[in-house]
Amino acid sequence: MQTVKMGPAPSAAVANHGIPASGIPALPRLERLREAILAAPYGLCTQKAELMTEAMRVEAPQSRLAKHLAPLHFDALRKALEDNLASGAPVERWQLQMSKRLQELWLRLDQRAQTQPLVVSFAKALAHTLARAELQIHADELLVGNPTRHRVGAALHPDYGGMLLMPELDRLDARAVNPMRTTPGQRWRLEHEVFPFWFSRSVMARGPLFAADLELPNKLTEGRRFVLTQFAGISHVTPDFPRVLELGFVGIREQLREARRDARSDEQAAFYEAGEIVASAVIEFGARWSRRCADEARRLEPSDPARAAELRELAQILARVPAHPARSFHEALQSVISTWVAVHQESFQHGVSFGRVDQYLWPYYERDLAAGRIDRARAVELLGCVLAKASEQLPLFNQMATEFFSGLSSASGLTLGGTTNHGATGADASNELTSLWLLAYDRMRLRQPNLHLRLHERSPRALRELAFEIIGRGGGQPALFNEAQIIPALRELGVSDEDARNFSIVGCVEWGVPYSSFPAAGAGFISLPAVLDEVLREPTLRSHVALSSLMATIWSAFCERLAETVCEAVAGNDAIERAHAQCRPTPLLSILVDGCIEAGRDVTQAGARYDSTGIQGVGLADVADSLAAIEELVVEQGRLSLAELMRAVDLDFRGHDQLRSRLVEKVPKYGQDHGRPERWAAEVARAYAEELRRHRNPRGGPYAPGFWSMTTHVGFGARLGALPSGRAAGRPLANGVSPTNGADSRGPTASLLAVTGVGGAHVSNGLALNESLDPQLAGGPTGAALVDALTRGYFAAGGMQVQYNVIDVNELIDAKRYPDRHRGLVVRISGYSAYFNDLTPTMKDELIARASHGRPGAQVSTEGAL
Amino acid sequence: MSGADAAVVFDVQRFSIHDGPGIRTVVFFKGCALACRWCQNPESRRAQPELAYHADRCLPGCRLCVSVCPEGAILDRMNERVRWDACTHCGACVDTCPSDALVMVGEQWTVERLLDAVLADRHFYEASGGGVTLSGGEPVLASDFLSAFLPRAKQAGLHLTLETSGHYPFALLEPLLPELDLILFDVKAGGRERHLDLVGHDNHQVLANLERLLARDSGPELELRMPVVPGLNDGDASLDQLCATLRGLGVERLTLLPYNHLWEAKLARLDTKQTALGISPPAKDYYRALEQRFAARGVTGLAPG
Numbered sequence A: 001m002q003t004v005k006m007g008p009a010p011s012a013a014v015a016n017h018g019i020p021a022s023g024i025p026a027l028p029r030l031e032r033l034r035e036a037i038l039a040a041p042y043g044l045c046t047q048k049a050e051l052m053t054e055a056m057r058v059e060a061p062q063s064r065l066a067k068h069l070a071p072l073h074f075d076a077l078r079k080a081l082e083d084n085l086a087s088g089a090p091v092e093r094w095q096l097q098m099s100k101r102l103q104e105l106w107l108r109l110d111q112r113a114q115t116q117p118l119v120v121s122f123a124k125a126l127a128h129t130l131a132r133a134e135l136q137i138h139a140d141e142l143l144v145g146n147p148t149r150h151r152v153g154a155a156l157h158p159d160y161g162g163m164l165l166m167p168e169l170d171r172l173d174a175r176a177v178n179p180m181r182t183t184p185g186q187r188w189r190l191e192h193e194v195f196p197f198w199f200s201r202s203v204m205a206r207g208p209l210f211a212a213d214l215e216l217p218n219k220l221t222e223g224r225r226f227v228l229t230q231f232a233g234i235s236h237v238t239p240d241f242p243r244v245l246e247l248g249f250v251g252i253r254e255q256l257r258e259a260r261r262d263a264r265s266d267e268q269a270a271f272y273e274a275g276e277i278v279a280s281a282v283i284e285f286g287a288r289w290s291r292r293c294a295d296e297a298r299r300l301e302p303s304d305p306a307r308a309a310e311l312r313e314l315a316q317i318l319a320r321v322p323a324h325p326a327r328s329f330h331e332a333l334q335s336v337i338s339t340w341v342a343v344h345q346e347s348f349q350h351g352v353s354f355g356r357v358d359q360y361l362w363p364y365y366e367r368d369l370a371a372g373r374i375d376r377a378r379a380v381e382l383l384g385c386v387l388a389k390a391s392e393q394l395p396l397f398n399q400m401a402t403e404f405f406s407g408l409s410s411a412s413g414l415t416l417g418g419t420t421n422h423g424a425t426g427a428d429a430s431n432e433l434t435s436l437w438l439l440a441y442d443r444m445r446l447r448q449p450n451l452h453l454r455l456h457e458r459s460p461r462a463l464r465e466l467a468f469e470i471i472g473r474g475g476g477q478p479a480l481f482n483e484a485q486i487i488p489a490l491r492e493l494g495v496s497d498e499d500a501r502n503f504s505i506v507g508c509v510e511w512g513v514p515y516s517s518f519p520a521a522g523a524g525f526i527s528l529p530a531v532l533d534e535v536l537r538e539p540t541l542r543s544h545v546a547l548s549s550l551m552a553t554i555w556s557a558f559c560e561r562l563a564e565t566v567c568e569a570v571a572g573n574d575a576i577e578r579a580h581a582q583c584r585p586t587p588l589l590s591i592l593v594d595g596c597i598e599a600g601r602d603v604t605q606a607g608a609r610y611d612s613t614g615i616q617g618v619g620l621a622d623v624a625d626s627l628a629a630i631e632e633l634v635v636e637q638g639r640l641s642l643a644e645l646m647r648a649v650d651l652d653f654r655g656h657d658q659l660r661s662r663l664v665e666k667v668p669k670y671g672q673d674h675g676r677p678e679r680w681a682a683e684v685a686r687a688y689a690e691e692l693r694r695h696r697n698p699r700g701g702p703y704a705p706g707f708w709s710m711t712t713h714v715g716f717g718a719r720l721g722a723l724p725s726g727r728a729a730g731r732p733l734a735n736g737v738s739p740t741n742g743a744d745s746r747g748p749t750a751s752l753l754a755v756t757g758v759g760g761a762h763v764s765n766g767l768a769l770n771e772s773l774d775p776q777l778a779g780g781p782t783g784a785a786l787v788d789a790l791t792r793g794y795f796a797a798g799g800m801q802v803q804y805n806v807i808d809v810n811e812l813i814d815a816k817r818y819p820d821r822h823r824g825l826v827v828r829i830s831g832y833s834a835y836f837n838d839l840t841p842t843m844k845d846e847l848i849a850r851a852s853h854g855r856p857g858a859q860v861s862t863e864g865a866l
Numbered sequence B: 001m002s003g004a005d006a007a008v009v010f011d012v013q014r015f016s017i018h019d020g021p022g023i024r025t026v027v028f029f030k031g032c033a034l035a036c037r038w039c040q041n042p043e044s045r046r047a048q049p050e051l052a053y054h055a056d057r058c059l060p061g062c063r064l065c066v067s068v069c070p071e072g073a074i075l076d077r078m079n080e081r082v083r084w085d086a087c088t089h090c091g092a093c094v095d096t097c098p099s100d101a102l103v104m105v106g107e108q109w110t111v112e113r114l115l116d117a118v119l120a121d122r123h124f125y126e127a128s129g130g131g132v133t134l135s136g137g138e139p140v141l142a143s144d145f146l147s148a149f150l151p152r153a154k155q156a157g158l159h160l161t162l163e164t165s166g167h168y169p170f171a172l173l174e175p176l177l178p179e180l181d182l183i184l185f186d187v188k189a190g191g192r193e194r195h196l197d198l199v200g201h202d203n204h205q206v207l208a209n210l211e212r213l214l215a216r217d218s219g220p221e222l223e224l225r226m227p228v229v230p231g232l233n234d235g236d237a238s239l240d241q242l243c244a245t246l247r248g249l250g251v252e253r254l255t256l257l258p259y260n261h262l263w264e265a266k267l268a269r270l271d272t273k274q275t276a277l278g279i280s281p282p283a284k285d286y287y288r289a290l291e292q293r294f295a296a297r298g299v300t301g302l303a304p305g
Helices: A028-039 A047-059 A064-086 A093-113 A117-130 A162-171 A185-198 A201-211 A216-222 A243-261 A268-301 A305-320 A329-344 A363-370 A376-390 A399-403 A433-443 A461-472 A483-492 A526-534 A548-582 A585-589 A620-636 A642-650 A657-666 A676-693 A712-718 A747-756 A780-796 A807-818 A841-851 B111-119 B121-129 B139-155 B169-178 B193-200 B202-215 B236-249 B261-267 B286-296
Strands: A042-045 A152-155 A224-227 A413-418 A450-455 A479-482 A504-506 A511-512 A524-527 A612-616 A702-707 A770-773 A801-806 A827-829 A832-835 B006-016 B024-029 B050-053 B102-105 B107-110 B131-136 B159-164 B182-186 B221-227 B253-257 B300-302
Touching: A028 A433, A042 A461, A047 A117, A047 A152, A047 A185, A064 A185, A064 A216, A064 B193, A093 A201, A093 B236, A117 A268, A117 A585, A162 A185, A162 A201, A185 A450, A216 A548, A224 A548, A268 A305, A268 A329, A268 A585, A268 B169, A305 A329, A305 A461, A329 A363, A329 A376, A329 A585, A363 A433, A363 A712, A376 A433, A413 A433, A413 A841, A433 A450, A433 A461, A433 A504, A450 A504, A461 A801, A479 A483, A479 A702, A479 B131, A524 A526, A524 A548, A524 A676, A524 A712, A526 A548, A548 A612, A548 A676, A585 B261, A612 A712, A620 A642, A620 A657, A620 A676, A620 B169, A642 A657, A657 B261, A676 A702, A676 A747, A702 B111, A712 A841, A747 A780, A747 B006, A747 B131, A770 A841, A780 A832, A801 A827, A801 A841, A801 B159, A807 A841, B006 B111, B006 B139, B024 B111, B024 B139, B024 B261, B107 B111, B131 B139, B139 B159, B139 B169, B159 B169, B169 B202, B193 B236, B202 B221, B202 B236, B236 B286, B253 B286, B286 B300
Parallel strands: A042 A152, A413 A450, A450 A479, A524 A612, A612 A702, A770 A801, B024 B131, B131 B159, B159 B182, B182 B221, B221 B253, B253 B300
Antiparallel strands: A224 A524, A413 A504, A479 A801, A504 A511, A827 A832, B006 B024, B006 B107, B050 B102
């Protein structure tokens, strides 16, 4: 049984750089930390919402007129939101029209009431927040920082899309999936103080002002053809942690001061002023933490002198970082965590990633090791504390978002291994830290952060052995990325060779340039089967009788409709991004993304060196299987006409059991490597990529196509009728680039190869392949060697990415029935892992289906397949 | 029937990891001269493609197949669909069946098609030190076909393994030897009479072929395997005779293949005379004890795990 309870001591296999996995002793501190996090109830955090509102009332006050009139609009909007979200009914056009007019009015009034540039107002609001945020030190931790006020909590961001939660606030405590603790006081303050201030200034409120399409708000909540996410925030970025370690915020503030002297415009000057304000705020934030640790040390001195000593050390570390350059490994890690926490008091919690942590932290570790200031066990303990911190944070999703993004991932990615991007091309970059991160993960096994391992042809064998043994123990980490395929995909997007070779994973699976790009990688998801569905509803197409031209006719209609859908989604996203640029600058994030200081511009206003926006195509396998089914049954076999087939599809196959059975059982599916469905999948992927790449975002960067789904395939599927593939109405679509559940019946080599056709240089925003393996097959040293070989074969054949879910289907079934017995069971969902207990019931069922594919393991082949 | 151009293959199974080194594709050839009472693949015995019926896949209320049989061999009963005595295995019913309940086991494969199929996983063979395994049935009966197939496969750099019962004229095997890398050679039981009783033929030809293989000083590696069938071929007398024979041939070790009874579920689907044995999987320490019993007879018998 593949549990992820505190992992058993790893086998005696020798890890990378001569570290025996078993050479790291038991680390009870990490065990206690893990238990504390697993036991913590989830809480709603409104600290940022309240403090920022308090500050913005002063820094960016509402006009007097708005103060008097806005409450009426707020009440109307609130009612519309409640009706709309509760029933899924679209908001009436006249209401949208009216609302838009009023929003335009508030915007004009707001702008007139402004006493200082907006970016400065937001900088001061962040400073206010950081100066007053509660500071909690938890038992055992060697690194401090609170993403929220709860041990494990979700922050509400009223400046982005937080208001969407308003209709569900009263039910948050009691909802069946992902309940969150709230207090009556919190709810009252949100409803009476926070939302009334932000309802007219949030990105969600202002997005429609920048859209030509009046119906955009309805389309956002419809969730049938596409979903756009960035009204909830952009994030999905890897801040320049190396620069923080090298310069500290004092050094960065110095850069800003210098740049300010040469400012060429008021906008630039305002940006630099805001930058200095937030840099100073983070410096003071560190100092506050230092005092807090010192106070706590004094308090504990009599009762627990050992802990007091640890806290005194932390007080010293925080007196130094993140203000100044880090000198030791411990300082470096605390500096990264303090920065990461501060960024989350400004930006929403999705995909704020750590970059190549084994690279930029290496000099600090190496120096400490050489000086005898640290040993490997201590290093693992410190890294375990980083991993624990990253898991303290949850995203806040309303009911609809929970369906589309089940599993509570806030998708902080952490990238390991790979080659160097400087000097000799392709020298292996892994080091002892690479292994230590993996070993620390193996001890913690929490749902977050996402561990990503870059692999190449010369990745050290010992590192691979360690990684695959850890994968074999379940939990879905680390995910594996093939450099040989990914670097060209980034170059194709316009990234320089050196930067492409330095790629890291932003969030789930999105490859991008760390420290200097604003990739907006999770901006939206488009349901490809919904496009096909619309095309196949056309009566003229259905009555097309010339079989020789049928597929070409369907294909060109599909491409045409795909182009329209992409245009619509892009236009909607453009509006949201323009709203960000005009209404919600993020000065702290901006001074941490290379390019912004030189340009004197916020990340939302194209300050970063690289800009792009990622939108994902979802349900590739369902489209491929549907097209293949039409081609085989209608065109080739002439068994029935397209009109007949579609009539059965319209009826969700009621009364057409035989046809549905033939579609499901006898027509080859994508993932079985028969050829035809795979060719369609490759064509659909290329058509989607080509269509999306035609567009540029408001920051002037390309739109980058990706093929991963989180759980949007469940949300889209629930809103879509039956398909010619035989998929019944309402059922989930296929996830990521994976075959539909059960279609991987010809074993992993066939499904892995099927996927390679979809990949290539056109996939610039990542793809996710979820491969479920039985623990009997993938566990232990033999299993590790086997899965390693499987991965090397897949990568040699052109594979880009894979993550293995090593799970015992019986354990999942038991966990669905008895959640309490399986606390801490971690499973891979998409580009991220989650506690099984946090998933929606539909998603639990899907994981059970994924793990029970026709062929659970390798065959004992003295047995034929009859 | 298999010829030089095509052979009847009933399964091409990818990602197999128990039939030779690494990740392998196993090709199952149809047709075998033996009639082992525990045959794992009862569908492999006939040389020609044959009909099979999976009652569990049959769609309730469907009945599409009932009227299409030219022999009237399809019954209107889900539990007993085919009158095997009337079935000619023509396959006319298979296409009408929408749920894969009626299937043909085995079809003609050309050399080209089989090459394409096995080369699909070449990256995985390279990464794992794997390759292709010929199994069955008795693949050597398709010697003509393999004489065309194997050199092409070898040329493509594939590691080639043969799983064989050893029961055929050596002349069929001989031309294949230069291309093979490994032979997994089954020995089923000790003693001529017992062999005849359990597998339908005495072991004269098997042993003669084994002797000739052992006498070669070049060519494929040879590994002997014994499918263990508790109660049938593991008695003291059988072991005594088997080990004496092996020692006589200079064989020091063989692999013991643990028994599994999954094949019994196949019987109801097939036109076969093979009957269930009802042997339950032996207790945990059975194979360790068996290893010791072999050791006591001067042969190293190794059971996996």
